[in-house]
Amino acid sequence: MQLDLLQLSMYFAIGIGAAVSLLLIFVVWKFRERPGQKNNPEQIHGSTKLEIAWTLIPIVILTILAVPTVKTAFGTYVAPADVDMTVKATGNQWWFAFEYPGEKITTANEMVIPVGKKIKLEIESKDVIHSFWIPKLAGKTDMIPNRTNEMWIQADEAGMYYGQCAEYCGTQHAKMRFRVKAVSEAEWQQWVKDRQAGAKAPTDPLAVKGKEILEKQACIGCHTIDGTAAKGTVGPNLSNIGSRPTIAAGIIDNTTENLKAWVKNSQTIKPGNKMPAFTSLKDEDLDAIVAYLQSLK
Numbered sequence: 001m002q003l004d005l006l007q008l009s010m011y012f013a014i015g016i017g018a019a020v021s022l023l024l025i026f027v028v029w030k031f032r033e034r035p036g037q038k039n040n041p042e043q044i045h046g047s048t049k050l051e052i053a054w055t056l057i058p059i060v061i062l063t064i065l066a067v068p069t070v071k072t073a074f075g076t077y078v079a080p081a082d083v084d085m086t087v088k089a090t091g092n093q094w095w096f097a098f099e100y101p102g103e104k105i106t107t108a109n110e111m112v113i114p115v116g117k118k119i120k121l122e123i124e125s126k127d128v129i130h131s132f133w134i135p136k137l138a139g140k141t142d143m144i145p146n147r148t149n150e151m152w153i154q155a156d157e158a159g160m161y162y163g164q165c166a167e168y169c170g171t172q173h174a175k176m177r178f179r180v181k182a183v184s185e186a187e188w189q190q191w192v193k194d195r196q197a198g199a200k201a202p203t204d205p206l207a208v209k210g211k212e213i214l215e216k217q218a219c220i221g222c223h224t225i226d227g228t229a230a231k232g233t234v235g236p237n238l239s240n241i242g243s244r245p246t247i248a249a250g251i252i253d254n255t256t257e258n259l260k261a262w263v264k265n266s267q268t269i270k271p272g273n274k275m276p277a278f279t280s281l282k283d284e285d286l287d288a289i290v291a292y293l294q295s296l297k
């Protein structure tokens with residue numbers, strides 16, 4: 001869409017550039033100094049005909065360009081009538097929640113979408129103003145409290161698209177990232193089915209123990225793990241945390257070491273974030289919790 005507009009403007013620019021250059025070359029040639037010439041060519045001052053011509057021509061060109069420009073500008077924000085699905089993206093200090101109202105699922109910091117489909121995004125904020133930006137897929141849209149902004153995206157190729165909060169929203173604004181994972185229709189359907197089925201029950205004894213410990217901790221007051229005692233909505237939904245490549249809103253790799261460090265004292269990694277430190281957790285309990293989180297795929 002933007003590319004078409006850019007190309008159209010470029011054709012006009014090339015046309016004008018060529019016309020002006022040719023005219024210049026012609027004038028230089030036509031009025032070149034000739035042998036035996038005594039006077040300069042006749043000098044004129046002011047020409048109503050010329051003035052009108054070079055005012056009217058740009059007006060016509062700009063009017064022609066204004067139509068597709070305005071259409072494209074609005075078209076990138078207002079979702080077309082034939083969108084395939086809707087995702088509600090909510091900014092939080094400092095992470096992103098993604099709700100799929102049609103599929104009745106929620107995830108965080110990683111939005112999974114089917115490739116080639118038009119996705120309407122409803123953009124909101126829970127606290128301060130953020131800005132939702134996936135440079136490879138669309139322009140920025142502000143996430144404003146008590147207001148729903150709209151935009152739409154379509155990923156033409158499968159893969160990871162990186163997103164970043166683009167409006168200063170507090171200390172950890174820079175560390176407020178997300179990803180859009182575009183997958184095939186079949187993979188997407190499977191992903192939805194997995195999410196709708198709820199979080200996987202752990203089988204590994206350490207992870208089973210981890211689930212028990214986690215459900216006795218404050219974790220469940222802030223986080224949701226679908227189908228368990230964890231039903232909080234203050235922090236990101238963790239139902240599939242084990243499958244996400246990164247944690248802490250896209251800032252560190254999802255490794256055992258990093259998960260342990262984050263659960264124990266996330267304040268050393270992302271100071272000011274709303275998650276309290278759990279420095280009194282025993283090492284073996286921490287290992288169990290992390291094993292459980294990693295089992296959530």
Ligand code: CUA
Binds near residue numbers: 091131167169172176
């Ligand atoms: Cu959220 Cu910057």
